[in-house]
Amino acid sequence: MNDLQLATSRTWAEINLDELEHNINILRRQLTPGTKFLGVVKANAYGHGMIECARKLQASGADWLAVATVPEGAELRRNGITLPILCLGQTMPEFCGMISDYDITQAVGDIDNGRKLSDIAQTIGKKINIHVKIDTGMSRTGFYWPSDDAGKNRTAREINELCGLPGLNAEGIFTHFAIADDDPEFTRSQLAKILEAKEYLRRLGRTFAVTHAAASVGVLNYPAAHLDMGRFGLVLYGYASTDNGNEGSTLDLHPVMTVKSRITAVRKLPAGTTISYGRTYTLKRDSLVAVLPMGYADGLPRTLSNNFSVKIHDTLCPVLGRVCMDMTMADVTDVSGVKAGDVATIFDGELIPIAAKNTGTIIHEIVCKPSQRVPRVFIDGGKLRA
Numbered sequence: 246m247n248d249l250q251l252a253t254s255r256t257w258a259e260i261n262l263d264e265l266e267h268n269i270n271i272l273r274r275q276l277t278p279g280t281k282f283l284g285v286v287k288a289n290a291y292g293h294g295m296i297e298c299a300r301k302l303q304a305s306g307a308d309w310l311a312v313a314t315v316p317e318g319a320e321l322r323r324n325g326i327t328l329p330i331l332c333l334g335q336t337m338p339e340f341c342g343m344i345s346d347y348d349i350t351q352a353v354g355d356i357d358n359g360r361k362l363s364d365i366a367q368t369i370g371k372k373i374n375i376h377v378k379i380d381t382g383m384s385r386t387g388f389y390w391p392s393d394d395a396g397k398n399r400t401a402r403e404i405n406e407l408c409g410l411p412g413l414n415a416e417g418i419f420t421h422f423a424i425a426d427d428d429p430e431f432t433r434s435q436l437a438k439i440l441e442a443k444e445y446l447r448r449l450g451r452t453f454a455v456t457h458a459a460a461s462v463g464v465l466n467y468p469a470a471h472l473d474m475g476r477f478g479l480v481l482y483g484y485a486s487t488d489n490g491n492e493g494s495t496l497d498l499h500p501v502m503t504v505k506s507r508i509t510a511v512r513k514l515p516a517g518t519t520i521s522y523g524r525t526y527t528l529k530r531d532s533l534v535a536v537l538p539m540g541y542a543d544g545l546p547r548t549l550s551n552n553f554s555v556k557i558h559d560t561l562c563p564v565l566g567r568v569c570m571d572m573t574m575a576d577v578t579d580v581s582g583v584k585a586g587d588v589a590t591i592f593d594g595e596l597i598p599i600a601a602k603n604t605g606t607i608i609h610e611i612v613c614k615p616s617q618r619v620p621r622v623f624i625d626g627g628k629l630r631a
């Protein structure tokens with residue numbers, strides 16, 4: 246067996262890098278000219294394979310990449326990525342050496358964290374690049390931007406002190422929107438706050454090479470929020486909207502991930518037979534049941550038990566009974582000629598939004614699901630490879 250045969254013998258995810266490139270090209274045109282393009286590849290590129298997606302972004306003219314953790318950034322560097330890498334997550338000071346060794350730009354959202362990072366950077370004789378994070382309403386990380394003038398002045402002085410620490414080089418300032426898919430009033434107030442913070446710092450003589458605010462939906466909905474850079478996550482992977490809007494639905498984005506599974510067996514079972522753990526489904530007629538080698542340990546949520554359909558020979562086949570750890574059953578009674586070894590499509594551009602809806606979550610969570618046990622194979626230049 247070659248690598249590709251091995252990877253596609255059970256359950257795998259096909260990642261279409263040609264579609265990723267198509268999406269990058271479409272999204273670049275959405276940005277105000279002169280604005281930088283950041284591709285978010287955290288969490289294994291939302292389940293799509295971080296290294297391959299980062300290489301495609303780099304080859305397609307992205308200006309920056311972003312990760313959530315310093316080890317993710319280090320892995321990119323070890324695999325030949327030379328673009329600037331922003332670590333969005335808060336980082337323990339102990340990672341300072343790694344930040345420096347792998348030339349990662351670190352988000353810093355409070356003075357204590359900044360001081361510790363600066364101290365360690367100084368002891369190793371280095372300066373690390375940082376982007377200052379401002380909390381304008383997400384209430385996650387960042388310097389809280391208050392509403393009173395005294396508070397604003399105090400916060401600006403603290404940020405200015407951070408930026409002047411000897412182990413740090415403050416190159417950027419940014420924030421993150423909480424509800425860019427809805428509530429324009431709140432989003433505009435967040436935008437106003439980051440611009441105000443920047444202005445208060447300018448009055449203290451502190452300027453930044455790059456200011457940014459908008460992630461996928463923010464870029465599509467708020468051109469005024471493009472500032473110096475747009476941070477593209479979910480849209481890169483082919484989905485324009487999160488859960489409640491149709492943001493950017495006029496854009497011709499193409500889903501990048503398809504999860505496939507090779508049918509283990511097709512079984513003839515009589516009416517009245519119960520299927521899987523807990524006997525939650527009883528066959529209403531004599532049936533053909535396909536056994537799929539994909540379960541919740543592979544990333545098929547157990548809450549899709551009796552609540553989802555997969556595609557077999559282009560026909561929707563309902564999931565029967567509970568999703569198990571490693572296997573799932575589907576009804577193929579009405580599909581002719583199905584046999585062991587045939588390929589079922591578990592997730593694609595149509596099924597992923599349905600899986601999200603049926604499990605009460607967002608597309609982001611579903612595409613992150615395929616586990617380490619699910620090999621990623623890549624379509625690149627029209628060819629499939631491991």
Ligand SMILES: *Cc1c(COP(=O)(O)O)cnc(C)c1O
Nearest residue numbers: 285333421460461476477478479
């Ligand atoms: C994850 C993340 C993004 C990307 O978000 P999408 O909605 O997927 O575009 C951008 N910025 C920050 C700070 C993030 O944490």
